[in-house]
Amino acid sequence: SLDMCATLASLMVDDLVLADGRKFSDKLGGGATHGLWGMLLAAGADQLQLQLLHDNSDGDRHADATTPHEGLCRLTMLVARVGKDFGSQHRRRLEASGASLDGLRTVEGQAQPRAVSMFHGDGRPRDFVMADLETYRQHFRTQVTDVPDAFVPRLAGVHLLSSPPRAVSMLQELRQRGFAGAALLEPGPVYFVPEQLGDFQAMLPHVDVFSPNHEEGEQLLGSTCREPAAQARQFLDLGARALALRCGAAGSLVACSRHPHDAWLIPAATVAVKADETGCGNSFCGAFLWAWTRWSGCGGGDDVDDGCDGSSDAGGSPAEPAPQPELQRLRDAAVYGAVAASFTLEEVGLPSLDSEVPGRSAEFLARARRLHKACTKIKLG
Numbered sequence: 085s086l087d088m089c090a091t092l093a094s095l096m097v098d099d100l101v102l103a104d105g106r107k108f109s110d111k112l113g114g115g116a117t118h119g120l121w122g123m124l125l126a127a128g129a130d131q132l133q134l135q136l137l138h139d140n141s142d143g144d145r146h147a148d149a150t151t152p153h154e155g156l157c158r159l160t161m162l163v164a165r166v167g168k169d170f171g172s173q174h175r176r177r178l179e180a181s182g183a184s185l186d187g188l189r190t191v192e193g194q195a196q197p198r199a200v201s202m203f204h205g206d207g208r209p210r211d212f213v214m215a216d217l218e219t220y221r222q223h224f225r226t227q228v229t230d231v232p233d234a235f236v237p238r239l240a241g242v243h244l245l246s247s248p249p250r251a252v253s254m255l256q257e258l259r260q261r262g263f264a265g266a267a268l269l270e271p272g273p274v275y276f277v278p279e280q281l282g283d284f285q286a287m288l289p290h291v292d293v294f295s296p297n298h299e300e301g302e303q304l305l306g307s308t309c310r311e312p313a314a315q316a317r318q319f320l321d322l323g324a325r326a327l328a329l330r331c332g333a334a335g336s337l338v339a340c341s342r343h344p345h346d347a348w349l350i351p352a353a354t355v356a357v358k359a360d361e362t363g364c365g366n367s368f369c370g371a372f373l374w375a376w377t378r379w380s381g382c383g384g385g386d387d388v389d390d391g392c393d394g395s396s397d398a399g400g401s402p403a404e405p406a407p408q409p410e411l412q413r414l415r416d417a418a419v420y421g422a423v424a425a426s427f428t429l430e431e432v433g434l435p436s437l438d439s440e441v442p443g444r445s446a447e448f449l450a451r452a453r454r455l456h457k458a459c460t461k462i463k464l465g
Contacts, residue, residue, distance in 0.1 A: 085238065086238065086239065086240035086264065086265050086377075087159055087238055087240060088159045088160070088161055088184070088235065088238045088239050088240060089123050089159065089160055089161065089239070089240060089241045089242070089243070089370075089373055089374050089377060089378075090160070090161035090162070090163050090187065090231065090235070090239055090241075090242050090243070091115070091116045091119035091120050091123065091161070091162060091163065091164075091242075091243040091370055092116070092163040092164075092187075092226045092228075092230070092231070092242055092243065092244055092245075092254070093114065093115035093116035093119060093163075093164060093226060093243065093244070093245040093246075093366075094114040094115050094116055094164065094197070094220070094224065094225075094226070094245065095112075095113075095114040095116045095117055095162075095164035095165065095166055095188075095197075096112075096113045096114035096117075096197055096198065096199045096214075097110060097111065097112065097113065097170075097171070097174070097196055097197070097198050097199075098111045098112075098113035098114075098198070098199050098200070098201055098362070098433070099111070099198070099199070099200045099201070100200075100201050100203075100360065100362065100432065100433065101200070101201070101202040101203065102203050102205075102360065102432070103203045103204055103205025103206075104205070106432075108432055108433060110171070111432075111433035111434065112174045112177060112178075112433065112434045113199070113201075113362060113363065113433065113434060114164065115245040115270070115363075115366045116162055116163065116164040116226070116245075117162070117164075117178075117363075117434055118362075118363030118364075118366030118367045118370070118428065118434060119243045119245075119270075119366045119367065119369055119370035120160060120161075120162045120181070120183055120370060120437075121363070121366075121367050121370065121424070121428065121434060121435065121437060122366065122367035122368060122369065122370025122371035122372070122373075122374070122421065122424040122425075122428075123160040123183075123243075123370040123371060123373070123374045124157055124160055124181055124182075124183060124370075124437060125367070125371055125420075125423070125424045125427060125444075125445075125448055126370070126371040126374035126375050126420050126424065126448075127156035127157050127159065127160055127374060128156070128157060128444065128445040128448065129420070129445045129448040129449050129452070130156055130374075130375075130378065131155050131156040131157070131445070132445035132446060132449065133449060157181060157182035157183055158182055158183065158184065159184075160181075160183040160184065160374070161183060161184040161185075161186065161187055161235065161239075162178065162183055162184070162185055162187060162188055163187030163188070163226055163230050163231055164187070164188055164189070164226055164230075165188075165189045165190075165191050165223070165224045165225075165226060165230065166188065166189070166190055166191070166196055166224075167190070167191055167194050167195045167196030167197065167224075168190060168191065168192055168193060168194060168195065168196075169195055169196050170190065170196045171196075177434075177436075177437050177438075178437065180436075180437055180438040181437035181438065183437075184235070186232050186235060187230050187231050187232065187235070189230050191223050191224060194219065194223045194224070197214065197215065197216070197219070197220045197224050198214075198215045199212060199213060199214045199215065200212075200213045200215075201362055203360075203361070210361075210362075228254050228257040228258050228261070231258070231261075233261070236258065236261045236262050236263050237262045237263070237264070239258075239263055239265045240265045240266065240377040240378065241265050241266045241267070241268065241373045241374070241376070241377035242258070242263070242265065242266075242267050242268070242373075243268050243270065243369050243370055243373050244267060244268065244269050244270070244291075245269075245270050245271070245272060245366070246269070246271065246272070247271060247272070247275050247283070248269070248271060248275065248280070248283040248284050248286065248287035249283055249286075249287070251267075251269045251271070251287055251290070251291065252286070252287050252290045255267055255290055255291070256290075265377065266292035266293070266373075266376070266377050267290075267291045267292050267293070268291070268292065268293040268294075268295055268328075268369055268372065268373045268376075269287070269291040269293070269294055269295065270295045270296075270365065270366065270369045271284075271296065271300075273300055276296065276300035276301070276303040276304040277303060277304065278303075278304065278306065280304065281304060281305075281322075284304065284322065285322045285323060288319070288322055288323035288324045288325070289323050289325070291325070292325055292326060293325070293326045293327070293328055293372070293373070293376065293414075294319065294324045294325075294326070294327055294328070295327075295328040295329070295330060295365075295368075295369050295372070296319075296329060296330070297329070297330040297331065297332065297365055298312050298315060298329060298330065298331040298332070298334075299332075301315040301319070301329065302315070305318050312329050312331050312334070312337045312349075313337065313347065313462065313464055313465065314465070315329060316329055316337055316339045316347055316464055317344075317464045317465060319339075320339060320340075320341055320344050320464075323341075324339075324341065325340065325341050326338070326339070326340040326341070326410070326414055327339045327340065328368075328369070328372055328414065328417075328418055328421065330365050330368055330421075332352070333352050334351075334352065335349060335350045335351040335352045335422060336349075336350045336352075336368070336418050336421065336422060337349055337350070338350065338411070338414035338415055338417075338418045339411075339414075339464060340410055340411055340414060342410050342411070343409075343410070343411045344464065345463055345464050346411060346461060346462070346463060346464065347411075347461070347462050347463075347464050348411065348412075348414065348415040348418070348459055348460070348461055348462070349459065349460045349461075349462055350415060350418040350419055350422055350455065350459050351422070351455065351458050351459070352422055352425070352426070353422050353423050353425070353426035353451050353454075353455050354426070354451075354454075355426045355429050355430050356430060357430055358429055358430075359429065359430055359431055359432050360428075360429070360431065360432040360433060361428075361429055362428075362433070363428050363434065364425040364428045364429055365425070367421075367424040367425055367427070367428040368421035368422065368424055368425040369421065370424065371417075371420040371421045371423070371424035371425075372417045372418060372420060372421035372424075373417075374420070375416060375417035375420040375421070376413060376414065376417035379413050379416065379417070415459055416456070419452050419455050419456050419459065420452060422455055423448055423451045423452050423455060424448075426451060427444075427448070
């Protein structure tokens with residue numbers, strides 16, 4: 085059955101320099117780890133909600149919302165490569181998550197990739213410097229072959245971070261191996277230049293969900309597409325099947341080819357403190373993919389039948405709800421994505437992956453319910 089979600093991306097050890105000058109070293113990072121973190125948050129929330137539904141139906145006992153429920157976390161998977169000197173403390177953190185690490189490969193004879201991220205705090209994008217980019221490309225870039233054969237038919241969704249042409253190639257290879265799930269593509273910022281527009285257009289029909297951020301969208305489409313709604317309209321015209329446009333502090337926008345004149349605006353979740361924006365987009369995508377594939381009841385490659393009237397309640401959709409129209413599913417998945425991003429924003433570096441953090445899933449669901457009430461449906465021009 086299609087019951088797992090995997091992230092196929094980089095795993096880094098980061099040094100961070102925040103806008104206020106504070107420095108942090110040896111932080112576990114990379115798109116794969118933050119994508120996994122988003123999936124774990126979403127899975128934990130769904131597991132808790134299933135437990136609450138089950139216990140309340142018994143009539144004689146109720147779930148303690150601070151009790152960890154980690155059963156669904158084993159249905160998430162990390163596919164990445166690490167160096168020979170990858171720290172044991174980092175490996176223990178990954179193991180504590182409960183996620184499958186069957187796709188984690190050690191590259192013998194090569195040191196662990198490291199990167200430095202510097203934040204400016206004045207609206208400029210962060211500076212990201214990798215110590216040895218060529219070695220990373222040659223030895224550490226995730227390959228489809230890193231996914232064990234036994235897991236490929238089980239993948240309901242994959243989170244990819246790559247160039248558009250490579251994403252198409254990876255998906256073709258996965259499908260040749262029996263992959264029948266859905267794909268979310270989060271291309272790296274370096275690819276969003278006008279000269280690459282043709283590659284993006286060729287890629288869009290091959291992925292189920294395309295998730296750029298609005299600044300990247302403007303770099304690719306030009307200044308006439310500064311507004312998120314204008315970008316959504318353009319990406320749909322270029323062939324996007326479903327779009328999850330991430331807009332930072334302004335939230336996100338979701339749209340799909342089935343309903344090309346409508347979209348949902350999802351605000352950003354309120355946070356107690358803005359500590360570190362590293363990985364917020366990755367964690368959004370991980371949680372979004374988990375929610376969208378699990379609630380859609382479908383695999384990738386075919387359009388979803390949305391002829392039914394089901395709708396989720398206040399952002400805390402049960403893990404197995406009645407089917408709902410595609411645009412509403414995208415909205416609800418984006419709510420999960422926004423909440424995952426808010427948890428990421430509140431801590432410096434990757435938060436604890438341990439599934440036994442008391443109260444975290446309950447807080448996730450509470451934020452999702454509040455956020456769902458603030459979503460707005462709009463018309464695309």
